[in-house]
Structures are given as C-alpha cells and as structure tokens.
Amino acid sequence: MEFKYSNLVLAGVLCISVSAFAVDGGKKPHHPAPPTHPRKFIDSANMDLSIKPGDDFYDYADGNWIKNNPIPAKETRWGSFNTLIQDNTTKLLNLLKEVSTTSAHQPKGSLKQRVGDLYASGMDSLTIEKLGYTPIQPDLKRIDRITSTQGVINEMVYQRVHALGSPLFRFGVGGDDKHPNVNIVGLDQGGTSLPDRDYYLKNDPRTLKIQEAYKNYLISLFTLTGTSAEEAEKNAAIVFDIEKALAKAQLSRVAMRDPNVTYNKFSVVAFSKTTPHLNWVQLLPEMKAPGQDTILVGEPAFFKTADSLVAATPVSDWKVYLKWNILKGSAGSLSSPFVDASFKFSQALSGQKVQAPRTERMSGMVDGSLGELLGQLYVEKYFTPAAKQYMVNLVNNLKTTLGDRIQRLDWMSDETKAHALKKLAAFTVKIGYPDKWQTYDAVIINRGDYIGNLRSVGEWRYNYMVSQLGKPVDKTRWGMTPPTVNAYYNPSNNEIVFPAGILQFPFFDFDADDAVNYGGIGAVIGHEMTHGFDDQGRQYDGDGTLRDWWTKTDADRFKVRADQVVAQYNAFTVLDTIHVNGKLTLGENLADLGGVNIAYEAFKKTKEGQSKDIKIDGFTPDQRFFLSWAQVWRGSQRPEAAAQRILVDPHSPEKYRCNAPISNVDAWYAAFDVQPGDKNYKAPADRIKVW
Template sequence: MKLKFTHLFMAGAVCVIASAFVIDNIKPKTHRKFIDPANMNKAVKPGDDFFEYANGTWIKTHEIPAKQTRWGAFIILNQENTDRVLAILKDVSKTSSGLPKGSVKQRVGDLYASGMDTVAIEKIGYDPIKPDLERIGRIQTTDDVVAEAIYERSRGIASPLFSFGVSADSKHPNVNIAGFGQGGTTLADRDYYLKNDQRTVKIQNAYKQYIVNLFSLTGSNTNQAVKNADIIFGIETRLAKAQLSRTELRDPNKTYNKLSVIDFKKLTPHFNWVKLMVDMKAPGQDSVLVAEPDFFKTEDDLVGSVTINEWKIYLAWNVLKDNATELSSPFVRATFDFSSVVSGQKVQTPRTERISSSVDRNLPDLLGQLYVEKYFKPAAKTYMVNLVNNLKTVLGERIKRLDWMSPETKAHALKKLAAFSVKIGYADKWQVYEGLTINRNDYFGNLRRLDEWRYNYNVSQLGKPVDKKRFNMSPPTVNANYSPNKNEITFPAGILQYPFFDFDADDAINYGGIGAVIGHEMTHGFDDQGRQYDSDGSLHNWWTKDDADKFKKRADMVVKQYDAFTVNDTVHLNGKLTLGENLADLGGINIAYEAFKKTKQGHSNQKIDGFTPDQRFFLSFAQVWRSKQRPEFAAQRVLTDPHSPENYRAYAPLTNMDAWYTAFNVKPGDKLYKKPEDRIKIW
C-alpha cells in the first residue's frame, strides 16, 4: 500500500490488552460515533452501491479544497499531520540557530528556516544553477555528454537518461548490488508521449509550454525556447518508446538481468561502464543489474545519433526542471502551472506546507525523533505487535484450509509467513546523517548537500550486507508496505490514527481499519509479485506448476473484475496494473474479518448506533476509502497508480465475501450481487 500521505498519531494513556482478540467491553469507550449515519446515504441499498451507502452524504456535502487534488479520509489525516509537523518545525526553528551545529534540532529547524527565507531565495533567482548551465554549455563531444549525465547524477544535481541505485540483489537478498533502470523522461508515464487523445495532447502542450517558460526565465528568447521544447520532447518520446510499460515492470523475473560490467559496456558502446562506475563512486563492481537491457541499447543508439547541441539542451532541461521548485517564485509558479493541468489542483500548496514536506522527505530520521517524542506512545506499538501476531495466526489457518493448494506449496507458504518480520512506528536505530551540514541561510545549498549525501550513502552500501533494520518510511507517514526482498511489513507511527485505529473504538472499527491494512500488507507477500519471493526474500519459485496455474486462474478473475470498472465514466481500469493491490485488498479484508470474529464483539449481535458488529466492521472498511477527486487527477491515476480508485476499493473486495452479503441482506437483483460460485476466493 503506497499512498504517499503523512499523518501523526496522538494517543492518551491507555491500558493495552494482552491479546487483540479480546476486549473488556464491546461498546466504544467514548460516545464518539465511529460510524456516523450522518455521513451515509441510506436511501441507497448497500447491495447497489456500498460506497455511496457508506459515504454518500459526506461526498455530497464536502468540497475538495482548492489546494488539494482529492479529499477524503487519507487527505484529512494528511492535513492534520501537516499541521502537527508544522507546529514542531515552527517551534524548533525559533531557537535552532543557537543550538550546537549538527544536533537534531539545529539541522531540522535550520532546514525549515532556510526554506522559509523567501527574501534570500528571491534575491538570488536562478544563480544557484548557473554554474551547472555554464558547465553544460562547454560540452563538445559525445563523451562529454555521457560524463555530464554521470556528473549530474552523482552530485545530486539531476537525473538524466536512466535511473541508478544500490539495493538488495533480488536473488541474493543479503547482498547489495548496483542496479540500472529506464528513465530519462519527465512526464509521469510513457503513454503521455505515445498517445494522441484529447487529454494527452493537452498535457503534451502544457509540458512544452512549461519547457518554454523555464528556458525563458533563464534568458532564452521565445523562438529558441520553443525549439528547445520540440527537441526535448522528441528525445524523451524516443526514450519513452523504448521503455517497458508499468504492467510489464511488475514482472520481477523480466526485470532481473544480471550483466558483467564488461558485457554491459558491450551492450552500450557509448558508455564505458568500467570507467563510469568509478565516476559514479561505485568502483570495483564485477556485475550490475540492468532492469531493461533493450532500453539501454536504444539509449546508446540515441547518444550516437542525437546532435551534441541537442544533448546540451536536454541536459540543461534536466537541471532546470529538477531544481525549479527550489529556486525563486517565477520558477515555482511555472512548475505549478504545468502540474495543475495534469492534476487539476486549483491553487498552489502553501509554502509552509511545501517546506514542511521537504524537511520530512530530506531528514526523516531527525524530524522523526521529534515527532515520536511528542505524538507516539509505546502502548500503540504493543497493541500493534499483538494485532499483527493475531492476524498472522489467522492467515496461517486460512492457508492450511485452502482447497486449491497442495500440501507441498502450503508448507512453503507457511514457512514464508512465519519468517515475516514486522516494523512498527519508527526505526530501532536512527540515521544520524554523519557529515551533513545544514546552513540556516542556504536553502538551495542544503538540498544539494542532502542529495549528494544520500547518493554517497547509497553507493557506500556496496560491499556491505543489506541493512534489514533500516526503516523505509518516515515515522509521520500514513502508509504501510511490504518489502519482498526483506519479507517484511512496515507500519509507520502515522497510520495508527482514526479511521484506521483508535484506542477508544470497538474492535469492529479497528479490525475493519488497521486490521484490514495489516492483512493487506501480509497478502502482498502472496500476491502475483510477492508470491515469487521465498521466505528469505530471494526471487525464487517455490510453487508447483499446478498450484501456480490455479493461483493464476483465480488472479485472472480479479483482473477481469477490475477491468470492468471505469474512471470518469469512460476510461477502464487496468486490472493487470492494479492486480497486486487488488489481491492485497481482497486478502486483507478476509484475514481481518476472520480475526475480528475471534473477538468478544465478533461473537456478539449487540448493536452500536444501530449497526450490528459485522455491519460496523464493513462500514469501517468502507469509510477508510471515503474520497472524492478531481477528474484530471483521476485520469492520471488510471495510467500511473497501481491502486484502484477508492470507491472500488471500498466495495469490490466485499462482493467476494459471503459475510458481507449476510450482514447487509444483499440479494439477487441488487447491482453488486455475485452468485456464490462467482465469488473469488484466493487467500
């Protein structure tokens, strides 16, 4: 689950139970309506549109704020989180200049203060990138083009041509290896270059105008800026044609290609990787992973066929667009003008919130320390540990009962489940950012130093064991994830907040919320991608062919179900792109429901606010996905987001659960009704 939102959790003093299956009192501990009928549209039958039934009045009566592209449960949490993070930053930045250099509060406070020093930022305009543009202007040969691309990447300046990083080798998950991937384009998906429908052409034109605007701000005349836009779009279109689609990228075996550095050099003659790996601060490597070899062959052909002058324009563009939001306001406005065409956002996010996000993104372990000290309580971590263990037990029981899987494959699945590691709240050991200097009067310099520090830290991991203790999200983040190479699930502190979790809520609310999230992440270990990794995190087939075929048959049913859904009433979802998340939603809600039924409330029929325990469970799940979004943003997500839209996430998995039909008396003739034999059951 990758939602890219942040939020903080504030918990009062509570008594944590020994087991999340048992509670002392069925009723909520407060009079708060965790399921508020005022948000529902009871004029709609649950079996006709469960999302509308659960959230309809809220959707009708709430508008999307101008600074947002969508509005709902997640974004509301995000806004609360932003407010709390801002409170921390504003308080710390008042005194950080007088604190010891290198201390947590000094670096956090001074980074925020430097970003808010708009007088200094406006005064210097685009001076910070002039040396980069001048250096590019001196390029004379093809070797210079390649050298500049490598220089920009290894200094944190820009990321032209391709992606590069150090991470675990998928087939040897305890070993770090250097890896290369496709890149070089700006628009969010290759289809934005290759399609010619009305919306796509509108985005293409806006993108070209964005290029014109940024070059004009650096002194190019309009005619030259327009020519630059055509050159850049042409190069990026050729790169896009060579890229794998997002659906193809979901195949971990297709993108696992280990090449010797010598063979990689032979594949791309214009790139002397033996020398370039030294320039990239990653010397001494025998082999590298190349996710898309054909892309690099095409890129090499481009390096030889595109003129030097055109490459200089392309490289200058990468510096411009990768740094525009860090420069003076004309550059920031030009960037927003373009992004608003794509997303539909009406007004720019306030600078305070943008800089707050920058601090969280750049110094997560420093800001995270201040956050958990104020907002995260150990009791929440204890509760989550118990809840995770209980859901692991339930998933294990469900695996044992599968009627489509052989005992041999079941044994491997149970071994993998038992090997799951769990990270909750925040890292056991904080990153200290050794050697990183933050200057209160140099925002651009701070970000450049941060970019270079991160790059240097990443490549420094070559030759070292994979750090499996590392926390991969900042503590305030409202998200959770599963890492196949580490076989681990992670729940940052930020997600432990209503509507996912509340100490005062009854179990139906928490199991329908955070319980379904936990089950979701566990199921990722067994979705169409995760199932290809073994218990130790290695990319290894542990399935019998017959079991794999049976799994695929069931997964294809999920693809078909979601392919039928549309966005903006015209564009169909890509069931293959969203398959992993859809499988995780289906597995997660089933696991959470079975775990809920083991609680005292799960055994009862006692109503709260007019709803039975089962109804509260399913309504809790549905209200987590309460959301409305701008049509532009919705259209973009169909191309780029592996998650289905929230309205479908709220009910599509439930149509495959017998218990949901019983809870809401869903019958033949209802629009969402599926015959029992058509209901999809996997995990």
C-alpha cells in the same frame, strides 16, 4: 533509493486502525470514563441511507460525507487519508515552527539545529526571491562548455553524483533479488519527465493537452533563464523528441510488474559491449561504484536504444536536454516565477486549483530530506510505546489468522502450503519508527542557504547509497518516514512496515470498538501480509529470494484466480470511459481482497465479533466492520487526477477498493441482506476466493 531493485511494494492509501481484544483473550488498556457525548466512530450522518447497500456500498456508507466535504482548492483529492495527512502536517508544522525559532542557537550539527534551520531556510522567501535563478547559473554555464559526446556523458555522471538530476537512465544500489543479503549496482530505464510513457506515445485529446502543457512548461523555464522565445520553443521540441524516443524504448508498467522480466544480471564487461558508447567499466567508478564485476539491468533493450541516441543525437541537443534536467529539478526551489511555472504544469496533470501554503510545502520538504531526524521529534510527542506494543499484538493475531486460512485453502497442495506458512512465519514486522535512527552525519545545514541545503542532503543520500556496496543489506532501514500516512510490504526483506503516521483514526483508535478497528487497521495489516502472496510477492521466498517455490499445478490455480480479479477490475471505469487497468492494479486488488477477509475472520475471534445482538449507534458488529472498511476509502478526486492515476497508480480508485473486495465476501451479504438483483450482487459460485 533511485532504482527499483529496492522492491518496495507500497500499499498506498491502505493501512488501518485496530484497537481490539487480542485473540488470546488479552484486554484493552484501561481508559478514563467515556465523555458525556461519546464519539461516533461510525456516524450515520456521513452515510446516504437512500442508497441500497447492495447497489453501491461506497455511496451508501460515505455518500453524505463526500457531498459535505468538497475537495479543497490546494488538493487534488480529498478523503480519509487526506484528512489524516492534513492533521499530521499540522503536527509537524507545530514542531517545525517551535524548533526553528531556537535552532540558530543550537550546537552546529545537532538534530534540532539541522531540522530547524532547514525549515527556516525554506521559509526565507525574501532571500530565495532575491537570488532568482543564480543558484543554478554555474550548472548552466558548465553545460555550455561541453564540446563532445564524451563531455555529454561526463555531465550525466556529474549530475547524478551531485544529486542534480538523473538524465538518460536511473542508477542505484540495492539488494540482489536472488541474493537478498548482497548489495549490487543496478540500472533502470529513465530519462523522461512525464509520469508515464503513454503521455508521449498516445494521441487522444487528453494526452495531447498534457503534451502541450508540458512543452509550454519547457518554454517557460528556458525563457526565465534569459533564452529568447524562439530559442526556447526550439529547446522544447528538442527535449520532447529525445524523451519521446526514450519512452518508446521503455517497458510498460504492467510488464515491469514481473520481477523475473526485470531481473537481468550481466558482467560489467559483457554489458558494456552491448552499449559501446556507454562504457560501464569506466562509468561505474566515476559514479563512485568501483570494483564491480556484475550489474543488474532492468530493461536491457532500453539501454541499447539509449546508447544509440547518445551517438546519433547532436551534442548541441544533448546540452539542451542536460540544461532541462537542471531546470526541472530546481524549479520548485527557486524564485516564484519558476515555482509558479512548475505549478501551472502540475495543474494540467492533477487539476489542483491553488498551491499548498509554503509552510506545508516546506514541512513536506523537511520530512523528505531529514525524515528520521524530524521523525524522532514526531514520535516523541505523538506516538506512545503502548500504541506500538498494541500493534505488535494485533499483527500477531492477524498472522495467526492468515496461517489458518492458508491451511484451509482447497486449491493449494500441502507442499506449497508448507512453503507459504514458512514464509508467513518469517515476516519481519516494523511498527511506528526505526529501532536504529538514521543520523545523516555528513549533512551540513546552513540557515541562509536553501538550495545549498537541498544539495547537501541530495549528495549525502547518493554517497550513503553507494557506501553500501561491499556491505550486507541493512534490513533495519525503513522506506518511509515515521509521520507517513501509509504502509508497505518489501518482498526482498519479507517485511511489513507500518509508520506511526497511519496509526490514527480512521485506521486506529484505542477507544474504538473491535469492529471499527479490525475494519480499519486490521484490514491494512491483512493487506500488507497478502502482498507477500500477491502476483509479485508470491515469487519471493521467506528469506526474500526471488525463486519459484510453487508446484506448477498450484501456480496455475493461482493464476486462474488472479485472472478473475483482473477481469473484475477491468470492467470498472472512471470519467465514464477510462477503464481501470486490472493487470496494473492486480497486486493491490489481491491485497485488498485478502486484507478484508483476514481482518474479518480475526474480528470474529473477538468478544464483540462473536456477539450478534449488541448494536452501537444502530449497527451490528458485522455491519460496523464493513462500514469501517468503507469509511477508510471515502473521498473524491479531480478528473485530471483520476485520469492520471489510471495510468500510473497501481491502486484502483477508492470506490472500487471499497466495493469490489466485499462483493466476494459472504459475510457482507448477510450483514446487509444483499440479494439477487442488487447491482453489486455476485452469485456465491462467482465470488472470488484467493487467500
């Protein structure tokens, strides 16, 4: 979905693995006898034992692994999530190579024909190189014929409806936050190409370097389509100036974290009066959304600026901007000069040294295009019903524990607790893969037409989205594909979702002990549950409605605790001088803190959790729990990627996701004898308690 009203709150890099005794006393599944040399789920060889746990638990637990596992040239970061993603990519490639060898002989429109031929079309580099940029020439020529402001607006609609780009603004269909079972059209700020508005507005050396790289990218793509160097340089300035004007009008990422700020409902007629050159009464039917009397607008002030730009900017400049939208959206799918230019620009943002192999890029393309077709092949081979059922049991255990913790809160009134418990009980849990698969019925895939296939998928996705108008919100749909190594909480559906891809070690392993699994997937489950009660999620009730169910006193008490979390993370830096944005990362930081607390308490209800003397590989159960938590976060990233993530990523850097939450957990101090004077020590009165 193209606009934010889908309200996915992603727990990027965080789901974890749990294989443990159920709280109700259930037993693990039977397994064959262990191998002669049992696997070490916590391996001291990965640790830097020269570091005191209380000084830097992240380096203590992960230091040697990080030293011995440098970032591969094709990656911008490398750690537990990345190794698992790489393993999943290998599995997907095995499936894709197998199915693509026979897909040409499969019935047209069948699952294997479409998946196999889509991959094969992307791997047909000879045809792609031969075509050059001819697949987009009709689009560029169409733009050349524009002669008026109305023609500019018509082209913006055309690109959107035909999935060629999203110039000027973003548009989508999704649930109404205050009526979560009703689909509604919505508008969002957009129109820019750089990852964040700050890249246009700041003037520090790092930002100026990226601006220069972006302008060179613009020049490169225009030049590759036959534009003279002088004209291409002028075009780059035109595009940058338009996008900078749009960036100035955009709200910051922190401001957009408040769902009440971005919930603005208008009648279509009334909103059209605020944007006289963008007549939504006329535009919505042209965008295949007829018959709408109301509209949600994320940032009304942005659209006033955008409307003014439409009138004030020369048509010739808009034509350049519209061509750029075609170019940037297609560059990665055209011949190698376009792909190379696109990658060169991405290097300035991320620091990546070399491109990933084409096979891996095409695997990601198929997963992103026909993910629930490919996902069926993936789960059939790699995800068992037993694993799904085990996760169901584990989630129930964690829900019980979170309920117990809510009832014991000393800062919340009984009235608000009752609402919180009702919301918790109403959680929908999705594990592994959808119960009802998407069929992509209108998507036609031809083995020899890569660009055509991508456009077929894009148009289907748009048409499917607008087809939901007039229908209730389909809450069976997933926001991630089954092979995805991630998890999320969706407040408007009040659901927690765990794709099959993340339910593997170091997150989940049937053969791991309880401590490892609860420190892994248990903390991820607790993390996603806590998202329902973070600074954003807490504003939605049990049926997904955006409404205030808190007493004022309780809301004020929550804010005091949340502000303490903001302050703790604001003090952290990357690259020596760039501070973590505690407000941008607040939701994920609250979820990390809640996740590790909930998982630890649930772990203590297991047989292993209640034993103190039994050690495995030299570590007590409590130590293994926290070491498991730490090894989920092990990894490193390139400086360019680290700087970019501070601006755009709502997750804190891995070191602080590891160290900061446990500095507020009493049990961690006891497990590793952390004492006053240790660098990560916090006095008991200063340890933050929220959920």
